[in-house]
Amino acid sequence: MCGATTxxxxxxxxDVTKETVxxxxxxxDDAPLAGAYVRLLDATGxxxxxxxxxxxxxxRFFAAPGTWTLRTLAPGAQPVDRAVVxxxxxxxVDVYVG
Amino acid sequence: MSRESSLVxxxxxxxxxxxxxxxxxxxxxxxxxxxxNHIRGAVKVNWSTDLRDPVRRDFVNKEQFEALLGGLGIxxxxxxxxxxxxxNWFAAYAYWYFKVYGHEDVRLLDGGRKIWExxxxxxxxxxxxxxxxxxxxxxxxxxxxxxxxxxxxAIGAQNLVDVRSPDEYxxxxxxxxxxxxxxxxxxxxxxxxxxxxxxKAANDDGTFRSDDELRxxxxxxxxxxxxxxxxxxRIGERSSHTWFVLREILGIQNVKNYDGSWTEYGSLVGVPxxxxxxxxxx
Numbered sequence: 202m203c204g205a206t207t208x209x210x211x212x213x214x215x216d217v218t219k220e221t222v223x224x225x226x227x228x229x230d231d232a233p234l235a236g237a238y239v240r241l242l243d244a245t246g247x248x249x250x251x252x253x254x255x256x257x258x259x260x261r262f263f264a265a266p267g268t269w270t271l272r273t274l275a276p277g278a279q280p281v282d283r284a285v286v287x288x289x290x291x292x293x294v295d296v297y298v299g
Numbered sequence: 300m301s302r303e304s305s306l307v308x309x310x311x312x313x314x315x316x317x318x319x320x321x322x323x324x325x326x327x328x329x330x331x332x333x334x335x336n337h338i339r340g341a342v343k344v345n346w347s348t349d350l351r352d353p354v355r356r357d358f359v360n361k362e363q364f365e366a367l368l369g370g371l372g373i374x375x376x377x378x379x380x381x382x383x384x385x386x387n388w389f390a391a392y393a394y395w396y397f398k399v400y401g402h403e404d405v406r407l408l409d410g411g412r413k414i415w416e417x418x419x420x421x422x423x424x425x426x427x428x429x430x431x432x433x434x435x436x437x438x439x440x441x442x443x444x445x446x447x448x449x450x451x452x453a454i455g456a457q458n459l460v461d462v463r464s465p466d467e468y469x470x471x472x473x474x475x476x477x478x479x480x481x482x483x484x485x486x487x488x489x490x491x492x493x494x495x496x497x498x499k500a501a502n503d504d505g506t507f508r509s510d511d512e513l514r515x516x517x518x519x520x521x522x523x524x525x526x527x528x529x530x531x532x533r534i535g536e537r538s539s540h541t542w543f544v545l546r547e548i549l550g551i552q553n554v555k556n557y558d559g560s561w562t563e564y565g566s567l568v569g570v571p572x573x574x575x576x577x578x579x580x581x
Contacts, residue, residue: 216479220481236416238413240503241476243464245465247464247465249466249472249475249476251477253384253413262476263476263477263478263479263480264476265466265471265480272503274417274503276416276417276418276419277419
């Protein structure tokens, strides 16, 4: 949890006292990975949303407090699942794909 | 309609990149995605400026649609292949829209932009120049578009399919989770609507599931194919994806898309709303 991510996309205009933001960076070989797809699955494993990563490997969701799973798809890699417990505010998550 | 007449594969698209009668059209929620790169030869449709009336909340009219397609160099007898991000949400919306205006041969690229990227197929930034045409649209086909009064009348009587995520259906989220949650509608769903998230109709790579899996999916959710069906979501693009599955892949008639969807219904005064994971009663 922190207010601003390292080199993160600006949260200007986002009310982080109300929103439950889950965001982070997808990495491969120690470098940010653009063009990966990150899916947000709810506590039952059901799809909730999906975003492609930015040129700097970043993704962001607006969820609700609770337990979520991030599933990351990238060219030439197996999907990677990462569990996240989110609260109101910003939760930062780094994802590493093979 | 069938899978064969409504979908094409990425391989088929590659084999037809230089086919003059095939026009690729990219439609994305992120309207800047095309400008970054796209499939060679593809033209862009911007859903927010090209497909919306500039003043009212409605479609562009027939003449505006004709001007749009003519300007893109699309002829009435061209095969239009739509694709885009978000697992083809907005491409499916455009597909439905092209069908409302009667374009004969429209297809979706199965898997959309995602499968193209995940398979590392070629993307370019060069924008093609196509000679303008004189396009003639048909009058809008109201048999595939639902308006609010028929949605209210369908409660407890016809199939209502809410294709949003379970958390949006129950009222725990107000918008898809890649968007901020501050919106003006009340949370919840239309009473008696079944919740069949659009995502259950797609594989992780964005391609559609098999016909048998799709038929089972809606059947098990209580959708009675003997009745009329109205699909809705938040703004009508995810429900276009489900409309496409039901009518174009499975060939089920009497399926409409409610493009007013939750942003309209959740703002109406005096209509019933259900909260929670159960459909609720009429």
